[in-house]
Amino acid sequence: MRLVLAEDAAVVREGLAGLLTDRGMEVAAAVGDAEALLAAVERTRPDAVVADIRMPPTHRDEGLRAAAELRRRHPGLGILLFSQYIETGYAHSLLADGPAGIGYLLKDRVLDVDDFIDALHRVVAGGTALxxxxIARLLRAGPSLAVLTPREHEALGLMAEGLTNAAIARRMGISQRAVEKHTAALFDKLEIPRTTATHRRVQAVLHYLGEGRG
Structure with a gap:
């Protein structure tokens, strides 16, 4: 697996690069800011990016904005972001365009090498690693997925893969209108508030992942 790593703290950056190299991965570039990250991806064409959300110059959301730009330029690129803090707004922004190929871990979780490597493999394969x-912070206590019918559960699983309603309809062998009915029903059963359609899909996927299916 070929990676680009972005972390402004040199000690952490070098430690992660060494850890990944020891696990047989190729660190094509290790950089310290978002601008350098964008350039390194264009230059090296990696399989995935591992980046801190907070980087220079403001140490706020530079990594997140770089990730959004990379998703636009390279739709198949796996992106695994990490942060020292739980940033709920950032997590929603990260998932808004679909959860496929996206990961978001706390820095403490990165120290669990097996989990970290597993998360990397999942995002490169087009999965999600949250x-x-x-997830616990993003979700309020609510109904279990057990309230869903088998077809609603199937539709939710496909939604968690990042499929559109049209793609879900093809996979399930039903009409797009039927998919819309299933998704509307599961939103209501999971008590997901009526805000934007994108927000509701993100919340539904978080329910799915929160019950151990991510």
């Missing part, structure tokens, strides 16, 4: 503590 820190359990992030």
């Amino acid at each position: 820190d359990p503590d992030v």
Whole structure:
């Protein structure tokens, strides 16, 4: 697996690069800011990016904005972001365009090498890797997925893969209108508030991942 690593703290950056190299991965570039990250991806064409959300110059959301730009330029690129803090707003922004190929871990979780490597493999394969503590913070206590019918559960699982309603309809062998009915029903059963359609899909996927299916 070929990676680009972005972390402004040199000691952490070098430690992560060494850890990943020891696990047989190729660190094509290790950089310290978002601008350098964008340039390194264009230059090296990696399989995935591992980046801190907070980087220079403001140490706020530079990594997140770089990730959004990379998703636009390279739709198949796996992106695994990490942060010292649980940033609920950032997590929603990260998932808004679909959860496929996206990961968000707390820095403490990165120290669990096996979990970290597993998360990397999942995002490169087009899956999702969200820190359990992030999911817990994002979700209020609510109904279990057991309230869903088998077809609603199937539709939710496909939604968690990042499929559109049209793609879900093809996979399930039903009409797009039927998919819309299933998704509307599962939103209501999971008590997901009526805000934007994108927000509701993100919340539904978080429910799915929160019950151990991520």
